[in-house]
Amino acid sequence: MIVLGIESSCDETAVAIVKDKKDVLSSIVATQIDAHKEFGGVVPEVASRIHVENISICIEKALQEAGLTMAEIDAVAVTKGPGLIGCLHVGVQAAKTLAFAYHKPLVPVHHLAGHIYANELVVDLKYPVLALIVSGGNSELVYMKDEHSFEILGETQDDAIGEAYDKVARVLGLGYPGGPKIDKLAKEGKPVYTLPQPKTEGRYDFSFSGLKSGVLQFVKRMERNGQTFEMADLAASFQETALNEIFSRVERVLDDYPEIRHFVVGGGVSANSRLREKVEALQDKYPAVEFTVPPMYCCTDNASMIAIAGQIAYEAGRRADAGLTADCSWEIE
DSSP: OEEEEEEOSSSEEEEEEEETTTEEEEEEEEEOHHHHHTTTSOOHHHHHHHHHHHHHHHHHHHHHHHTOOGGGOOEEEEEEESSOHHHHHHHHHHHHHHHHHHTOOEEEEEHHHHHHHGGGGTSOOOSSEEEEEESSSOEEEEEESSTTOOEEEEEBSSSOHHHHHHHHHHHTTOOSSHHHHHHHHHTTSOOOSOOOOOOOSSTTOBOOHHHHHHHHHHHHHHHHTTOOOOHHHHHHHHHHHHHHHHHHHHHHHHHHOTTOOEEEEESGGGGOHHHHHHHHHHHHHOTTSEEEOOOGGGTSSOSHHHHHHHHHHHHTTOOBOTTOOOOTTOOOO
């Protein structure tokens, strides 16, 4: 089965064509990072306008790269949500147009499900699955007893971890996007500074707002007292504290749900080198669980994952008609 996927939930205009969930025939991603750098983050109105400019070009390039025509496409999958509403609308309208013009099935896809199913590119998921989704807009632990079941066990109570990275990078004057910059700088330092340990009510929930504020207060306190600090050490201290918050919850779930067979990660923060080290370290502690992190090229937003999720949804009988609309707060459950 050959699926054309479209992703436009935030600041990446992406179109991909995937065969049988494993073979990526083409993957086009038009990033907007340079356009949003001067603002220190994504500006929704700017992002949606750039999507309008890019979407047709990306569709054409994806078909050319795959060496296919729309006649050879079996279904069109698109991110329905969650995300920035104006950005989502661009992808949804493009997908509806293709499906209507070429008489193809239209399949709505949840963005976070796409991040989970991206792992199918390297391994067949073994259920029950525990999925850790970490990105600029999401931090969630999702339990899947089977391929079509999603239960949120834990989620952030405030900022997503990727958002915290961006805000801390801004405090440190590193620029946008903050995740890769902090990850790189942290390698040069050591986690020697004590930062606030986040507190949450839920056993599996996360919180990063207090940690982000703690970094800002640390910097201001040092400046006020005329003291200096090592930027690399502060970056390492923030990163270690944030990831410890994540993995303490992961271990709680793995201890409480011994039936879990597979742990997977998805989202832009899954590209973080220290996070990948921590996933690898879990393998010795939980030998009965298989651990998978997706390839670097499909950690950030892309349409390959939407095409894969689209085939899974299609095979489950999910379809949409011309009334399909974007849903910026669509729940995965």
